[in-house]
Amino acid sequence: MSAPDTNIEKQTRWHRGPLIGMAVVxxxxxxxxxxxxGNLAEEGNNPDNPDVIIDGRTGEAEEVQ
Incomplete structure (x- = not known):
């Protein structure tokens, strides 16, 4: 069953604040x-202080000095 007395304009005014709040959230x-x-993509997955660096051209491990 529906409500006997519905005032759409009043309900619109009452619901405006909560709807705006949900949109802001x-x-x-x-x-x-x-x-x-964006922060994750910028930082990447590189170690801070690696002990060994792999040369991209040869694939050999190089010691960090």
């Missing part, structure tokens, strides 16, 4: 996720 989460993925 979603936009913040998307922005933070993009920042996080």
């Amino acid at each position: 979603v936009l913040f989460a998307l922005g933070y996720g993009a920042y996080y993925l």
Whole structure:
């Protein structure tokens, strides 16, 4: 059964604030996720201080001095 007295304009006013709040939270989460993925891509997966470096041309291991 539906509600006997529905006032669409009043319900629109009541729901405007929560809907805007949810949209702000979603936009913040998307922005933070993009920042996080960008930061991961920038830093990469390289070790900070490797003991051995592989020469890309020959494939031989070289000691770090």
